[in-house]
Amino acid sequence: MSNKLPLEPIELTLEGDLLVERHFGGSTGYTGENDVLESWVGIHKGCGYAMYRQHSNEKFDCLVCSGCFLRILFFKEIRTYGELRKYLVAEHNNLRAHRASPWRS
Ligand SMILES: [Zn+2]
Numbered sequence: 001m002s003n004k005l006p007l008e009p010i011e012l013t014l015e016g017d018l019l020v021e022r023h024f025g026g027s028t029g030y031t032g033e034n035d036v037l038e039s040w041v042g043i044h045k046g047c048g049y050a051m052y053r054q055h056s057n058e059k060f061d062c063l064v065c066s067g068c069f070l071r072i073l074f075f076k077e078i079r080t081y082g083e084l085r086k087y088l089v090a091e092h093n094n095l096r097a098h099r100a101s102p103w104r105s
Helices: 081-098
Strands: 018-020 040-044 050-055 060-065 071-075
Touching: 071 081
Parallel strands: none
Antiparallel strands: 018 040, 040 050, 050 060, 060 071
């Protein structure tokens, strides 16, 4: 881990929840797209608490927020931040295209 820029926030939900950088930089640098998601993965922007990777079931792992208990499922084969980002962007694009609800815009 020796990235010069903080992790670009990862969109967790359609409602605007974001996963953001966990490190302060300095000599250790920041979290990178190729870093592996394990244990403490970042901060849930907004509530400000730590998010952790947990095993969920046969197919899915999840990120869980230790503050508000937001829980985001993703395929357990996903290893890195970059892969998670790609997966969630695809999921959200799909949802935006197909979920027409009067409650969403
Ligand atoms: Zn939270």
